[in-house]
Amino acid sequence: MSPVTPKTGMDVLREKKLARKGGLGREHAANKIALAILWLAAGITVAALAVILIYVIVRGIGVISPSFIFTWPHGVNSEGGIWPTIVSTLYCTLLSMLFTTPIAILAAVYLAEYAKQGRVVRIIRFAADSLASVPSIVMGLFGLTFFVEAMHIPMSMLSAAMALTLLMLPIVMRTTEEAIRAVPRYIRWGSYGLGATKWQTVSRVVLPTAMPRIITGLVLALGRAIGETAVVFYTMGLAINLPLLPTESGRSMAVHLYLMAVEGINLPAAYGTAFLLMVIILALNMGARWIAKRYHRRMETKK
Amino acid sequence: MHRIGTRSGTRPPFRPGTRLRALCHARHARLSPCVAAGLLVLILGASCVLVAGCSGDKRHVDSITVSGSTTILPIAEQAAEDFQKQHADTSILVSGMGSSAGIEAVGVTHTADIGTTSRELKDDETQLDLDMIPIANDGIAVIVHPDNPINGLSTNEIRQIFAGRITNWSQVGGADIPITLINRDEASGTRDAFATTIMQNAPFEIDAVVLPGTGQVREVVTRTPGAIGYISVGFVAPRFVDTPVKALIVDGIEPTEENIATGRYPLSRKLYFLMPKHPSILAEQYLQYVLSSEVQEGAVRDAGFLPVISGNLNLPTGSTSQSSGDK
Amino acid sequence: MSDSGNKTGKLVMVSRATQVKEAALATLFFICAFVAVLAVFLIFAFVAWKASPLFSQIGLWDFLTGTQWSVEDNIYGIVPFLLGSLIVTAGALIIGAPLAVLTSVFLSEIAKPRVRNIIRPAVELLAGIPSVVYGFFGVVVVAPLVARAGGGAGFGPLTGWIILSIMIVPTIATLSEDALKSIPMGIREASFAMGATQWQTIYKVVLPAAKIGIIDAVILGMGRAIGETMAVLMVVGNAPQLFAGINAPISTLTSQIVLGMSYSSGLHRTALFGMAAILFLISMALVLTVRLMARDQKRKTKKKDKRL
Secondary structure (H helix, E strand, O other): OOOOOOOHHHHHHHHHHHHHHHOOHHHHHHHHHHHHHHHHHHHHHHHHHHHHHHHHHHHHOOOOOHHHHOEEEEEOOOOOHHHHHHEEEEEEEHHHHHHHHHHHHHHHHHHHHOOOHHHHHHHHHHHHEEEEEEEOOHHHHHHHHHHHHHHOOOOOHHHHHHHHHHHHHHHHHHHHHHHHHHHHHHHHHHHHHHHOOOHHHHHHHHHHHHHHHHHHHHHHHHHHHOOOOHHHHHOOOOOOOOOOOOOOOOOOOOHHHHHHHHHOOOHHHHHOOOOOOOHHHHHHHHHHHHHHHHHHHHHHHOO | OOHHHHHHOOOOOOOHHHHHHHOOOOOHOOOHHHHHHHHHHHHHHHHHHHHHHHHHHHOEEEEEEEEEEEOHHHHHHHHHHHHHHHOOOOEEEEOOHHHHHHHHHHHHOOOOOOOEEOOOOOOOHHHOOOOEEEEEEEEEEEEEEOOOOOOOOHHHHHHHHHHOOOEEHHHOOOOOOOOOOEEEOOOOHHHHHHHHHHHOOOOOOOOOOEEEEEEEHHHHHHHHHOOEEEEEEEOOOOOOOOOOOOOOOEEEOOOOHHHHHHHHOOEEEEEEEEOOOOHHHHHHHHHHHHHOOOHHHHHHHHHHOOOEEEOOOOOOOOOHHHHHHOO | OOOOHHHHHOOOOOOHHHHHHHHHHHHHHHHHHHHHHHHHHHHHHHHHHHOOOOHHOOOOOHHHOOOOOOOOOEEOOOOHHHHHHHHHHHHHHHHHHHHHHHHHHHHOOOOOOHHHHHHHHHHHHHHHHHHHHHHHHHHHHHHHHHHHHOOOOOOOOOHHHHHHHHHHHHHHHHHHHHHHHHHOHHHHHHOOOOOOOOHHHHHHHHHHHHHHHHHHHHHHHHHHHHHHHHHHHOOOEEEOOOOOOOOOOOOOHHHHHHHHHHHOOOOOOOHHHHHHHHHHHHHHHHHHHHHHHHHHHHHHHHHHHOOO
């Protein structure tokens, strides 16, 4: 990563010189105040995260136990565990990953390597951006009317996975395209120079090189899909069920948390669910970060 | 990984030689798309086999769908869970989408075997030719903050409050605190029952806070001194929470179990299962189980409701004792 | 951008079969890329189709300008929800946007790598927290605090603003940081060389240069705020009334759709889909705005380059 910040030591020197000259005291003070405000803003942002994290961890960690994770909820107020919701969540997000990955990567290959910049690409890009900004509730209603009502797929893992695919597609497309574009041009030249066709170049040189960043993007999108509520609410249903077939209904962790939070009779279970949900998503984020970092370091050492 | 790359590289023009590999920075991280595609096919294949295997197993499983009122959802879910434990190879899928959806599911679209409703049928719905079986009694408690000196209100006063005509507790003899109205969302069966019995379909004041769940209503009333809301009687003092709320005496009648069962308490209602005239055997068994004392004293009470008195039942066949002998 | 790929393909002798294969693959890729276009089209088509009875049965004008919403009386005017969405979004932007932009300036201009390596991941993690967790946090922590401070039950625009502004910070901050990073180092150095302080450089040189990118970031953050559903539903109080104070419950387009959907039928459902269609159009309009601004910017820089 290229150093973006100017050398701070130099800045300090320069400021001191200016201050000594006199007459610039006001600028100097303004500078100090402004910098303090910037520090404050960053501090508030981090504090917001810290407060939410700490709150959920403190209230949730006591609830977590092997039995909370691995047993079924029982009783009308969902005592016991949340195992079926964990399985449902992972089932449908992994299924949607299975749909998303090939489509998104090939689409990104098209945009980055094949397409001539022009009207068609502009339309595709605009569509991808629009898809990324479609509110999740609209996506949920679409999933309900299209997959469930029009295509007669029951509220199930499959419907939810397909709706989530639409959600993840633009994210993965974008990160993959960026990853492909970040592959140095000369690597391609080398491949072409050896007589490779375009697809050979893409499949054996460009994609493998870009793979760590592509995986990072996929993992981040997966995190987004796991936390999604509104879409899943209308396409997967609410039944507590351990899904085996993709056409079975279930209840995701996020939906379970929502129901626990509004019904609120059994708040400890809600805290526990929130905690686990956060842990899974944070783990995915950290994992993505780790992949990126490892890849980055290797790149550095190669140089 | 590398070997595969070389082998497939024997096709006409392309031979990934050493020079090319030297060019590739991230050689260590190479995951050939061929391998990736192979993996994908493998996963897909495996899941197909799995699915086929499972569907083979599932062929003998009897299955029914129960859907409808979110009020009844907890009872139906719990009963389904226990029922499935006692009867292997049965599957009872329970979902809560609201009473209207439940009535439609069992009566119109036939996507459910049993519909559940916490309200009486509307005119057009009575023509659907469904059996209506009460499975629990419910009383709605009007709740206020425990520090509120008011102990009871008349139906009329409650109506005036929720219609927005009484806006301060001093107007009904309480302290000088503005009333904070807590309402339920329109999908709620509890709101529906409250609207019919108390409001007599007069409009609710629209500046009331609308909350989508019983728990939230209770929680907000607990911490807001001027608040008034309504929840099922069983949730006034559930065992999960130690925060208190006060249930009001309505028209001089306390919301006790007896008063609700007899219907003397003004905010009483019944919860129903709706079934077609000729239900499947499994649906019938499930209903019997729900009416057994095991569920009535267990799940029904846990869910904040009261057991139905078995004498009032107009069951198509059998009695509750039969199903308990079953297991 | 002349990628040598296209030309190379023609230069090398390849067999007919390879050529056909290459063409087939290119077509496959195009189809995959076109899935996005198809999806957007389908989403709009289906939502609009479900909402279409609205024109004949409610009337577009009554729907858009009616201030009363009553399912019992079959009156569907969505002004309370339009206004509610607007108020909640505007407030969240007023709090969240400056916070996010300042954070991004801090990250790109001031923070030393060590500090940056703590704050940037924090911002990204903030983006990863599911909205239902934010909503839950709002219900159990923020709403009681707001209630204690302002009376009432603690549900309303104020609670919504607090939760939503935290939620949009990461969206805006990361995009705006990208914009700041794309400003060439030389501009800053020139400013320092002329004796400007760090703040003067940021305020008079860097921020104006990155203006368009930052505005884009804010617009996309706005899109996120308008479309946010679960968290908003849980904290705004959902009363279908016009704005009555920052502590009085209001309702938004998104929250009303969720509350109504589970039991809606007939005209009510049509109205809810109409609201979904409006949400869709708003989000499209925001993306389009960003697009047009970017194009405008490109044209301007081109002109400048020519003059030079």
